[in-house]
Amino acid sequence: MTEALNNLGKIKKSLSRRNRAERRFRWYGRMAVFIGLAAVMVLFTDIISKGQGAFRITYIELEVTYEQDRIGIQSLTDPEQLATGNWEALYKAALRNEFTEVSGRRDKRKLYGLISSGAGFDLKDRLLANPLLLGATENVWILADDDIDTYYKSWLDGEPYAARMSTKQLQWIDELHAQGKIRLQFNKNLFTRGDSREPEQAGIRGAVMGSLLTLLLTLLLSFPIGVSAAIYLEEFAPRNRWTDFIEVNINNLAAVPSIIFGLLGLAIFINFFHIPRSVPIVGGLVLTLMTLPTIIITSRAAIKSVPPSIREAALGMGASKYQVVLHHVLPLSLPGMLTGAIIGMAQALGESAPLLMIGMVAFIVDIPAGFSDPATVLPVQIFLWADSPERAFIEKTSAAIMVLLSFLIVMNTVAVWLRKRLERRW
Amino acid sequence: MQATNILILIIGLGAFAFFLGRGRSIALAAPLGGIRKLHSLPSYYGLHAALWCALPSLFLLGMWMMFDDPLINSIVVKSVASEIAPTNSASYNLLLNKISNLADGILPRKGENAALVAAADHMISLRVVSRWSLTALLLTLSSLGLLWGWSRISASFRARPVVEKVMQNILLACACLAIFTTVGIVLSVLFESIQFFRSVPIFDFVFGLEWSPQMAIREDQVGSSGSFGAVPLFVGTLLVSAVAMVVAVPIGLMSAIYLAEYASKSVRAYAKPALEILAGIPTVVYGFFAALTVAPFLRDLGASFGLSVSSESALAAGGVMGVMIIPFISSLADDVITAVPQSMRDGSLAMGATQSETVRRVIIPAALPGIVGGIMLAISRAIGETMIVVMAAGMAAKLTANPLESVTTVTVQIVTLLTGDQEFDSPKTLAAFALGLMLFTVTLLLNIFALHIVKKYREQYD
Numbered sequence: 007m008t009e010a011l012n013n014l015g016k017i018k019k020s021l022s023r024r025n026r027a028e029r030r031f032r033w034y035g036r037m038a039v040f041i042g043l044a045a046v047m048v049l050f051t052d053i054i055s056k057g058q059g060a061f062r063i064t065y066i067e068l069e070v071t072y073e074q075d076r077i078g079i080q081s082l083t084d085p086e087q088l089a090t091g092n093w094e095a096l097y098k099a100a101l102r103n104e105f106t107e108v109s110g111r112r113d114k115r116k117l118y119g120l121i122s123s124g125a126g127f128d129l130k131d132r133l134l135a136n137p138l139l140l141g142a143t144e145n146v147w148i149l150a151d152d153d154i155d156t157y158y159k160s161w162l163d164g165e166p167y168a169a170r171m172s173t174k175q176l177q178w179i180d181e182l183h184a185q186g187k188i189r190l191q192f193n194k195n196l197f198t199r200g201d202s203r204e205p206e207q208a209g210i211r212g213a214v215m216g217s218l219l220t221l222l223l224t225l226l227l228s229f230p231i232g233v234s235a236a237i238y239l240e241e242f243a244p245r246n247r248w249t250d251f252i253e254v255n256i257n258n259l260a261a262v263p264s265i266i267f268g269l270l271g272l273a274i275f276i277n278f279f280h281i282p283r284s285v286p287i288v289g290g291l292v293l294t295l296m297t298l299p300t301i302i303i304t305s306r307a308a309i310k311s312v313p314p315s316i317r318e319a320a321l322g323m324g325a326s327k328y329q330v331v332l333h334h335v336l337p338l339s340l341p342g343m344l345t346g347a348i349i350g351m352a353q354a355l356g357e358s359a360p361l362l363m364i365g366m367v368a369f370i371v372d373i374p375a376g377f378s379d380p381a382t383v384l385p386v387q388i389f390l391w392a393d394s395p396e397r398a399f400i401e402k403t404s405a406a407i408m409v410l411l412s413f414l415i416v417m418n419t420v421a422v423w424l425r426k427r428l429e430r431r432w
Numbered sequence: 433m434q435a436t437n438i439l440i441l442i443i444g445l446g447a448f449a450f451f452l453g454r455g456r457s458i459a460l461a462a463p464l465g466g467i468r469k470l471h472s473l474p475s476y477y478g479l480h481a482a483l484w485c486a487l488p489s490l491f492l493l494g495m496w497m498m499f500d501d502p503l504i505n506s507i508v509v510k511s512v513a514s515e516i517a518p519t520n521s522a523s524y525n526l527l528l529n530k531i532s533n534l535a536d537g538i539l540p541r542k543g544e545n546a547a548l549v550a551a552a553d554h555m556i557s558l559r560v561v562s563r564w565s566l567t568a569l570l571l572t573l574s575s576l577g578l579l580w581g582w583s584r585i586s587a588s589f590r591a592r593p594v595v596e597k598v599m600q601n602i603l604l605a606c607a608c609l610a611i612f613t614t615v616g617i618v619l620s621v622l623f624e625s626i627q628f629f630r631s632v633p634i635f636d637f638v639f640g641l642e643w644s645p646q647m648a649i650r651e652d653q654v655g656s657s658g659s660f661g662a663v664p665l666f667v668g669t670l671l672v673s674a675v676a677m678v679v680a681v682p683i684g685l686m687s688a689i690y691l692a693e694y695a696s697k698s699v700r701a702y703a704k705p706a707l708e709i710l711a712g713i714p715t716v717v718y719g720f721f722a723a724l725t726v727a728p729f730l731r732d733l734g735a736s737f738g739l740s741v742s743s744e745s746a747l748a749a750g751g752v753m754g755v756m757i758i759p760f761i762s763s764l765a766d767d768v769i770t771a772v773p774q775s776m777r778d779g780s781l782a783m784g785a786t787q788s789e790t791v792r793r794v795i796i797p798a799a800l801p802g803i804v805g806g807i808m809l810a811i812s813r814a815i816g817e818t819m820i821v822v823m824a825a826g827m828a829a830k831l832t833a834n835p836l837e838s839v840t841t842v843t844v845q846i847v848t849l850l851t852g853d854q855e856f857d858s859p860k861t862l863a864a865f866a867l868g869l870m871l872f873t874v875t876l877l878l879n880i881f882a883l884h885i886v887k888k889y890r891e892q893y894d
Contacts, residue, residue: 024786031788035690038683042707042762045755049713052725231606238603254880255610261809261879262872263816265843266617269868272850273620280501295613302610328596356714359818359843363850385716385819392720392823400724407717414712 053411057404063193063206064155065147066120066182068100070129072139082137093126094118097148104187105178116172120179122149124207147191152205152398154179158188170397196405200371201387205398208391210406212373216286216366216381217355219374223290224297224354229347231294232301233336236343239302240309241331260299267296268363276364283365284380292360297350304346308339341428348421352414358385384410435497438567442493442574446486449578453481456585464587472592480591483598484581489574496566504558505532512551531555621872624865631859632660637866639663643829643840645849645860660863662870664829668746668839672821673814675750675835676757680814681807683754684761691762692769693791704766711759719823722752727824734836744826744838753820757810764809768802768889769795801889808882812875818843842867 074080076095079087101117102108108117125148132146133139150158153170158179160167168176182188199209235256243249271292275281281288312335320330361367366382367390374381382390384406391403457477461467467474505528509518512531518524533539534552541549585591629637640661687707691700727748734741741747772795780790796803826838827848849864 024789028786028788031791032690032694035686035694038686039690039695039703039707041683042687042710042755042758043703045758046706046709049717049721049755052721053717056724231609234603234606235609238600238607242600242603243607252607252610255614257883258876258879259610259613261812261875261883262617263813263818263843263875265816265818265846266621266868266872266875269846269850269865270613270617270620273624273865274616279498295609298609298613326592326596328599352712356712356716358714358716359822359847362818362822362847365851367851385714388716388720389819389823392716392723403720407720410714411717414714418712 053404053407056400057406057408059159060196060401060405061193062159062190063195064150064158065189065191066150066154067145067147067187067189068097068104068121069143070096070100070146070148071143072096072129072133072141073099074140082134082140088130088134091130093130094123095126096129097121097125100148105181108174113174116175117178119151120154120175122151122204122206124202124204125149147189149195149206150188152396155206156398156401159190162190167397196402200373201369201382201390202371203369205394205396205402208399208402210384210387210409212370213382213384213387213406214409216289216370216374217383217385219286219377219381220289220293220366220383221351221355223286223377224293225347225351227290227294228297228301228350229343232298232347232350233305233343235298235302236305236309237331237336240306241327241335256299256302259295260303263359264296264357265359265363267292268360270295271360271364282378282380284368284370284382286374286377286379286381288364289361289366289381289383290377292364293354293357296357296360297354300350300353301343301346304349305339305343308342308346309335311342312338338430341424341430345421345425348417348424352417352421355383355417356385356410356414358383358389361386362389384413435493438493438570439490442486442489442570445489445574445578446482449485449581450475450478450482452478452578453582453585454478456582457591460585460587470587471590472595476591476595477585477589479595481578481581481585483595484577485574486577487598488577489570492570492573493566496562500562500566504555504562507558508551508555511554512547516545516547516551535559617872621865621869624862625869628859628862628866632863632866636660637662637863641831643845645845645863658860660859660866662842662867664831665840665842665845665867666870667831667833668825668829669815669841669843671746671833671835671839672750672753672825672841673811675747676753676814676817677807677811679751679754680757680761680810684758684810685765685803687758688762688765688769689791689795692766693787693795707759707762709759710756711763713756715756715817715819716823718752718756719819719821722748722820722824726752739836741836742826742838744824745836746825746839747835749821749824750835752824753814753817756817756820757814760813761806761810764806765799765803768799768806768886771802771890772798799889801885805882805884805886805889808878808885812878812882815878816843816871816875818847822847842871846871 073096076099077091077093078095079091081087098118101120102114105117108114128149129146154175157166157168157171157176161179179188195207196209198211199207200212202208239249239252243252271288275288275291276283281291316334316338317330320334321327325333361383367386368380368382369390370380370382372379388403388406388410391399391406454474454477457470457474458467461470461474470477508531509524509528512527516527518527530539530548531551532555534541534544534548535555541552637660640659641663642659642661643664645658645660687703691704695703723744727743727745730745730748730751731741731743776794776798777790780794781787785793821841821844825844826840827844828838829840829845830837832839846864846867849860849867
């Protein structure tokens with residue numbers, strides 16, 4: 007009797023300790039979830055705060071006179087003359103007119119440095135679009151150099167970053183600002199141009215097109231093949247060693263590091279089949295092999311969720327096994343398969359490691375138009391820009407990441423919506 | 433004719449064959465009393481004809497595409513004038529490149545060696561011959577197939593089983609692609625690795641302590657033979673993975689436990705997908721985050737404590753990698769924890785245990801095999817992760833266990849050795865494949881073992 011009382015006392019005494027442990031444990035759990043969610047928040051705020059500036063870019067207004075002999079051309083129709091014309095002279099003259107007091111070679115070079123070095127070609131395009139401008143004078147907003155852009159934006163934000171600027175340049179910008187001749191405009195180049203060494207000229211159009219082509223090929227190959235493989239494994243495969251072997255292979259491939267697929271692509275597609283490097287064909291093939299396991303696994307789950315009674319009913323009506331699959335199982339499991347395909351495509355869209363191996367990491371200015379044009383993809387473009395030393399590329403990289411993430415968010419939302427909308431509960 | 437055009441042509445012929453076969457079967461059935469008198473539905477006769485028309489041609493096209501270029505190349509090179517004939521494999525490739533560039537018009541013909549120009553012309557003519565003979569062959573084959581498929585159509589012909597048999601084989605081939613992929617991976621890394629181990633002994637590679645894969649351009653250059661001791665890479669990989677696991681395992685596991693056992697339904701409904709976002713973010717984004725935000729932050733933090741933290745520290749790369757792996761561990765752990773039967777929880781709670789005691793003493797031990805399997809899968813993922821370490825970890829191979837220093841990993845070295853121009857016979861590029869072989873073997877073993885454990889565990893409670 008006393009022993010029981012003693013035990014009771016012990017238990018009561020230990021109770022507060024145990025309850026404390028319980029509270030602590032709960033608190034650990036809350037902390038873990040909180041840290042995870044905080045990581046999501048930090049990541050997104052970091053990227054957005056770094057990248058939001060890239061959607062606007064600095065332009066400077068200049069009075070440009072399209073003088074024929076300054077460019078050094080006789081006609082606007084001769085391509086050879088157009089290619090060799092001195093287009094920079096146009097904005098250089100305009101700058102000299104704007105700041106007449108500048109003299110000396112070094113100062114002049116600093117002055118020309120206000121404007122993006124590719125601005126001459128923009129003026130050329132402008133003139134070609136409207137040949138009547140030849141000999142005329144107009145006020146044009148011209149793209150500023152990336153250092154000016156970085157400085158002007160940081161100056162507007164109240165914390166000027168002038169590390170790469172000379173005092174003269176700062177003074178000129180102040181003057182321009184006072185006259186309202188410098189301003190931020192929507193950064194059209196970011197969405198309409200290919201890569202460039204000049205941050206202010208660089209855009210993601212080429213990379214987005216490359217991603218699109220690569221993904222299109224991946225989808226065209228991996229969806230039919232994956233669905234066929236899933237149908238075979240779920241509906242027709244006999245239970246034997248060979249089938250088991252296929253299943254083990256698929257499960258393992260799903261966990262093989264993606265870079266290994268790059269090695270495969272390099273050794274087989276490029277070295278053995280001699281497909282050229284850097285083209286979306288190789289990228290698409292490699293990503294197909296990589297996403298195939300995902301698509302097969304999700305498709306199998308979708309097929310499994312179709313109740314056997316449907317198959318039995320169809321078989322009972324005299325349908326052959328193939329008619330059962332094609333007329334009943336496939337349409338009923340299609341939403342699940344589509345969801346899996348979208349998730350697989352999202353995975354492929356974000357993948358970059360295997361593409362580094364097969365040369366899709368090259369510096370490519372032209373926007374790819376076909377499956378056999380050299381191309382790069384959006385994540386690889388992000389990798390390339392992240393490696394660039396120019397400060398303005400940080401902003402560009404973050405902006406490209408924002409574009410990539412928005413694509414991914416849209417794809418995943420569609421997948422979730424599809425699942426909610428079309429999924430049938432049996 | 434372009435390959436894509438040929439493909440479209442074959443598919444068009446196949447479609448034509450389908451309608452022809454279908455039409456003929458309906459026409460044959462009409463006098464007999466309608467399609468009820470046919471063995472199969474008319475579309476099966478159509479499919480039968482289409483398969484006969486298109487399949488052999490597609491097969492031939494694939495084979496031709498695979499072998500025509502090498503064949504043409506070897507014919508051209510064999511027939512070149514003796515003064516430019518290649519002496520070894522390197523000059524063979526060089527010559528071939530030059531000829532094909534001349535033939536494609538990439539190089540200007542002006543001022544080139546006459547023998548080369550002749551070889552290029554030879555190549556062009558061979559290509560034309562190849563294309564036209566291919567087109568002619570394919571058209572004949574398709575027509576013959578069509579004719580054969582068409583002639584076999586009769587009311588008693590069993591088209592459906594034939595078509596279904598062919599379809600089943602196509603499905604089987606699709607399923608077997610997984611096996612071909614594995615075989616392809618094994619072969620591609622194995623062949624190049626064997627070549628590599630011919631020049632660098634396997635023992636030196638696996639146990640060597642120094643990694644400096646520079647190869648000299650000239651024979652007599654200082655440091656002409658690089659050293660290929662991979663131990664620093666293995667250590668670096670393990671260090672980064674260990675940091676990642678230190679971050680990911682406690683957070684992933686605790687959040688899985690909290691969400692599975694404590695959180696209310698509504699919290700779970702929002703917190704779980706929010707955590708899964710981390711899994712959907714591309715690794716290149718994590719790499720950027722690690723290199724430009726986390727690494728400078730850690731460096732400054734270390735400096736304020738008087739610690740020297742490298743700006744490419746293993747801590748930054750590993751920590752961010754750990755964040756990436758959190759949802760992976762938490763969703764796997766969530767699966768196994770929710771699979772533990774409710775009766776075990778009820779039993780423990782009925783004995784007077786608190787909820788946390790139930791979790792620690794009953795649920796975790798019961799779910800342990802599954803959790804261990806999940807962690808092993810996570811480790812294999814950490815070892816194979818590329819972009820984060822390429823962007824945030826260093827290039828120099830250093831043998832250290834200090835996470836504040838810069839280390840390099842297997843995947844970083846594979847990327848650095850293989851990006852850019854490369855020739856396939858230098859140990860430098862082959863070393864990447866040897867590293868790939870190591871990576872593949874280790875991750876494969878981890879995966880097989882982990883999947884085995886998880887499967888065993890699932891069966892236990894099913």
